[in-house]
Amino acid sequence: MADSAQPRSVVGLFGTQLRREIQTTARSMEEAVNPLIFLFLAITLFALSVGGGVEDLRARASGIIWVLVLLANMLSLESLFRRDYDDGTLEQMLLLAQPVFVPILAKIVAQWCLSGLAMTLLAPLAALILYLPTNELPVLLLSLLLGTPALSLFGAVGAALTVGLRRGGVLLGLLILPLYVPVLIFGVGAVSEHMAGVSINAQIYWLLAITMLALTVAPFAVQAALRISVEQ
Numbered sequence: 248m249a250d251s252a253q254p255r256s257v258v259g260l261f262g263t264q265l266r267r268e269i270q271t272t273a274r275s276m277e278e279a280v281n282p283l284i285f286l287f288l289a290i291t292l293f294a295l296s297v298g299g300g301v302e303d304l305r306a307r308a309s310g311i312i313w314v315l316v317l318l319a320n321m322l323s324l325e326s327l328f329r330r331d332y333d334d335g336t337l338e339q340m341l342l343l344a345q346p347v348f349v350p351i352l353a354k355i356v357a358q359w360c361l362s363g364l365a366m367t368l369l370a371p372l373a374a375l376i377l378y379l380p381t382n383e384l385p386v387l388l389l390s391l392l393l394g395t396p397a398l399s400l401f402g403a404v405g406a407a408l409t410v411g412l413r414r415g416g417v418l419l420g421l422l423i424l425p426l427y428v429p430v431l432i433f434g435v436g437a438v439s440e441h442m443a444g445v446s447i448n449a450q451i452y453w454l455l456a457i458t459m460l461a462l463t464v465a466p467f468a469v470q471a472a473l474r475i476s477v478e479q
Contacts, residue, residue, distance in 0.1 A: 257349055264350040268357035271330070278326055279361040282319035286366055289315045290373050301378050308377035309387060309438035315373075316366050316391065317398060317427055323362045324402040325419060327354065328410040328473065337410075338477050341470075348466040351473070355403045355466070363395030383438055386447060390437040393454040394430045400458070400465035401426040407472035430457055 272279050293311050297304050331337035340350055370391055371384050379387065405423035412418065437450035 257346070260349045261353045264353035265357055268354055269360070272357070272361055278323065279365070282322045282362050283365060283369065285322060286315050286319040286369070286373065287376075289318075290376055294376050305378040305380065306442075308374060308379040309383070309442075310435045311377060312370060312373050312379075312387065313391075313394075313431055313434045316363075316370075316395065317431060319366060320362050320395065320398045320402060321420060321423070323358060324399075324406045324423075325409075325416050327358050327403060327406040332410045332476070337473065341473060341477060347470050351403075351469050352466045355399050355469070358403070359396055359399040363391070363399055367391040367395060379438075380442070383442060386438050386441045389451065390434045390454060393451065393458055394434045397430050397454075397458040397461040398427060400461035401430075404465055404468045404472060407469045407476060409476075410473070411476040430454065433457070 290311065293315075294304065297307065328337055331340065341347055367388060370387055374384055374387055375381075402419075402423050404426075405419045408422060409416075409419045433450045433453045437447045437454070440447050440450060
């Protein structure tokens with residue numbers, strides 16, 4: 248009975264934290280909407296400013312979308328643990344939650360749902376603005392769906408390390424950009440290779456592998472980083 252109760256308690260803890268995060272964000276929608284607004288403003292500016300005509304813009308579309316998704320995701324990371332850090336909820340979570348990585352993972356999942364997943368669902372509109380061929384949309388969506396969770400997981404590690412700093416945005420970027428580069432390379436490469444008529448299996452497998460590695464390691468790395476930040 249004890250063994251069956253433990254999984255239920257873990258699932259309940261995860262679900263409770265996930266609902267809390269989504270409800271909290273819903274009360275301050277600007278945190279969720281700002282990255283999406285940035286994404287489309289930047290895409291519109293690229294569409295207006297890049298020279299070379301439609302063909303040139305089409306060739307660069309996947310790279311533009313992936314870079315802007317990456318930057319938009321970073322906008323939502325600084326506040327990932329900030330509110331809980333300021334009101335003391337974070338310290339209570341580290342002391343009382345068992346196991347601690349479960350509510351941490353729930354916070355990361357909520358952040359991904361409101362940023363990475365939202366941007367993935369809106370990517371077809373961004374692709375049309377940049378004249379990406381419609382037959383490339385499934386590949387773009389698949390690459391974003393596999394790659395954006397890794398952005399949130401790796402980004403959460405940087406957010407945890409800088410949560411105690413009042414102006415940690417620049418440092419956050421410096422910490423996580425090296426971790427983002429492989430995701431960016433394989434995400435853009437998947438669409439580019441498909442446009443060239445080449446198999447994309449390698450890029451898709453690498454994106455999946457990176458996300459699985461991040462899912463395995465990041466929650467525990469975030470837990471350790473948060474303890475360091477809270478104890479300072």
